[in-house]
Amino acid sequence: MTQVKIKHDCKLELNDVALRATPARIAVMKFLENTTTPVDVQMIKNYLDKQNVSSDAATVFRIMNIFTEKGITRQISFNEGKFRYELASREDHHHLICKNCGKVEDFSYCAIPALEKDIQKKKGFLVTSHALEFYGLCESCKDRQN
């Protein structure tokens, strides 16, 4: 009797980096694949709860730490006193963060890689990653003079 099983999405990706494909990890990956803005641990936990995936904040922290170690995710800061995460595969974009409504837009910009080479040559500093975020007011908040 064929039972509908958990689809093997993400399973191979996880196994590739020597991680077991647990329900929580799979759900977290799906969440990350379907969100356009970086999310924090609380948001991830809320999603898991809604999906009826048993979890615990400590587990989510552990998952995000190991995903980041394995290079699946990237840890970023919007200066909120906590971390956010996004898939590391989303390369070459930066964030426009509205300080009024909190909306986050992506912004592509390709001058950074060239700059990194320059830094390496001039300063001898080997850049392995970078963070570039712009803070301000999005179009609608700006227009409302809010």
Add this chain to the structure above:
Amino acid sequence: MTQVKIKHDCKLELNDVALRATPARIAVMKFLENTTTPVDVQMIKNYLDKQNVSSDAATVFRIMNIFTEKGITRQISFNEGKFRYELASREDHHHLICKNCGKVEDFSYCAIPALEKDIQKKKGFLVTSHALEFYGLCESCKDRQN
């Protein structure tokens, strides 16, 4: 009899933004003026202790919050799970943060203002501030293959 009093450095700067020039606030400003790398609350507290300026961590947090609100300092994150601060007057520079030894170098780069104008035109997003940090290995850590 003329007594040596606390020099009025910083006093006017503080009063200008409607803040009282207290010993702790003055000492914090002096510390910030004399450090080249962004400092965290614990470092500030240590400095105040060494200077025999009575203080408390809660007070330092309050000082840094109000300094940041008033635009005296800038709050930045090196993804350490805590904030660092630097004088907002130190414009147009970014940081090269060594992940091995923790050394922080400044790096000047002036393409960002132009980019901000571009963002405003293309996205309608009004940029009021930004964060750009590079992580990697400084020259000596890199050479030691550490």
Add this chain to the structure above:
DNA sequence: ATAGCATATGCAATAGATTTGCAAGTAGTA
């Protein structure tokens, strides 16, 4: 399909960063 084992998770406790309430102290003004 299943046993065995290393890895993951849940839960509770802990650590560290930051905030807050409140009473007491103090800078700036008249």
Add this chain to the structure above:
DNA sequence: TACTACTTGCAAATCTATTGCATATGCTAT
């Protein structure tokens, strides 16, 4: 110099993140 509003110190509370340990489970080799 006295007054008042702003600041501070202290303790307690929050919040983010980490850790220890016993239990549960994914994965590999039968």
